[in-house]
Amino acid sequence: MAKVPRNFRLLEELEKGEKGIGDGSCSYGLEDSDDIMMSNWNGTIIGPGHTVHENRIYSLKITCGDRYPDAAPKVQFLSRVNLPFVSPDDGTVKPTLLPVLATWSSRSSLETVLVEIRKEMASPSNRKLPQPPEGSMF
Amino acid sequence: MSLPKASLQRPRIIKETERLVADPAPGITAAPHDDNLRYFDVTIQGPDGSPFQQGIFKLELFLPEEYPMAPPKVRFLTKIYHPNIDKLGRICLDILKDKWSPALQIRTVLLSVQALLSAPNPDDPLAPDVARHYKENEKDAQRVSREWTQQYAS
Numbered sequence: 001m002a003k004v005p006r007n008f009r010l011l012e013e014l015e016k017g018e019k020g021i022g023d024g025s026c027s028y029g030l031e032d033s034d035d036i037m038m039s040n041w042n043g044t045i046i047g048p049g050h051t052v053h054e055n056r057i058y059s060l061k062i063t064c065g066d067r068y069p070d071a072a073p074k075v076q077f078l079s080r081v082n083l084p085f086v087s088p089d090d091g092t093v094k095p096t097l098l099p100v101l102a103t104w105s106s107r108s109s110l111e112t113v114l115v116e117i118r119k120e121m122a123s124p125s126n127r128k129l130p131q132p133p134e135g136s137m138f
Numbered sequence: 139m140s141l142p143k144a145s146l147q148r149p150r151i152i153k154e155t156e157r158l159v160a161d162p163a164p165g166i167t168a169a170p171h172d173d174n175l176r177y178f179d180v181t182i183q184g185p186d187g188s189p190f191q192q193g194i195f196k197l198e199l200f201l202p203e204e205y206p207m208a209p210p211k212v213r214f215l216t217k218i219y220h221p222n223i224d225k226l227g228r229i230c231l232d233i234l235k236d237k238w239s240p241a242l243q244i245r246t247v248l249l250s251v252q253a254l255l256s257a258p259n260p261d262d263p264l265a266p267d268v269a270r271h272y273k274e275n276e277k278d279a280q281r282v283s284r285e286w287t288q289q290y291a292s
Contacts, residue, residue, distance in 0.1 A: 002203040005177045008211050011226070034225035036215060 006068055010038040013110050026114035028062065039064055041110060043075075045118050051127035053081075056134055060117075062110055072104035075113060080132040083120065091138040093117070151175060151201060154244050166248045168199065176201040180212075180248060184291065185256045189283035190218070193291030197227070197251070199244065209238035210247055219279075219286040221260040221269035229254070230264035 004012070017028045025048070031040040043060040047053025059078040065071055075098075077091035085097035095101035100108055100116035120126055155175070158168045165183035170176070180197040184190025196215040202208050212234060214227030222230040233242060233250055263269030271279040 002176050002201070003174055004202070005171075005174060005198070005200055007198060007213065008200045011211075011213070011228070014226075034217075036217070036226060038226070 006064075006066070007038065009069055010064060014038065016111070021111050022115070026111065026118055028110050028114060031061070041073075043110065043114050045114055045121070048118055048122040048127075051122050052129060052131050053121050053127075056131075059137075060114070062113065064110075069106040069109070072101045072108075073110065073113065075101070075117075076138075078137055080136040080138055082129050082131050083126055085120065150206060158244060163245055163249055163252075165252060166245075168244060168248060176205070178244070182248065182252050182255070184287060185252060188256045189280040190220075190255045190287050190291070193218075193287035195255075195291050199247075201244075206240040206242075209234050209242075210244060212247060212251060217286060217290040219268055219283040220255065221258045221263045221265055221272050222254060224264045228264060230262060 013028075014030065021027065025046045026044070028041050028043040030038060031042050041062040041064065043062050045058045045060065047056035047058065057079070058081060061076045061078055063074040063076075065074070072095060075093040075095075077086050077093065080091070082088070085094050086092070087094060093101065095104075098117065098120065100113055152175075155168075155170055162168070165185070167181045168178045170178050178199040180199050182195045182197060184193035184195065193216075195218060198213055198215055200211045202211060212229055214223055214229065216227075218227075224230075229251060231250060231254055233239075233247065258272060260269040260272040268279070271282070
């Protein structure tokens with residue numbers, strides 16, 4: 001099986017993201033459109049319905065290092081949020097506490113990270129957690 | 139008895155690689171990564187008489203699983219001011235898309251990319267602002283291409 005190098009893998013993900021993924025509840029793109037190494041990404045999650053997150057828009061920063069996709073990306077919330085796997089100090093997603101990062105596989109992607117975080121927001125233990133004021137940032 | 143597909147494809151990639159190294163095309167180098175024989179570091183020298191003259195441009199090339207039924211993927215790593223190459227180094231070239239044929243090779247692809255530097259095509263742009271500049275004031279656009287070549291490709 002041909003191993004797709006980091007940069008061509010990220011180009012594929014970029015093109016997929018530009019077309020729009022799923023139902024639009026998660027999206028991502030390059031932070032800087034001429035970042036030739038494609039390291040810094042913005043992600044957006046629309047809070048899942050019937051939870052405390054409903055109608056909220058969460059911004060995240062995702063960083064893909066040199067070893068991506070063999071190594072997981074770093075993920076950080078820019079919007080304030082109260083979730084057990086997010087540091088209350090600076091919004092960093094703790095990789096050991098989020099299964100998609102803890103058991104990272106190179107088949108996972110920026111899309112799966114955002115989709116999995118959104119699923120966690122809607123889980124029975126997280127859906128009713130008290131949240132900081134809407135729109136506040138770290 | 140039929141051979142597995144991979145064992146038929148591998149010799150083609152190895153043959154192409156050997157020839158690229160032993161008998162390189164003028165102004166072009168291509169060397170595979172030690173840990174991924176489908177992934178190449180490429181350099182292309184800007185053609186004489188073009189605004190990219192004397193520039194050495196770095197590119198990367200990847201042969202996908204489907205190669206040679208699917209085209210190689212190629213991208214500039216050096217910044218370049220050209221109407222058919224975007225900010226991320228992606229290239230608008232027909233043989234890399236719908237005009238690909240398995241009869242083409244890595245060598246022909248890289249020669250075509252080199253030829254594209256001599257013949258920018260602002261009517262089929264990938265970088266709309268650069269294409270507009272080339273259409274409205276070709277001399278001034280070429281000046282910027284030369285400046286970028288000096289700044290980023292030397």
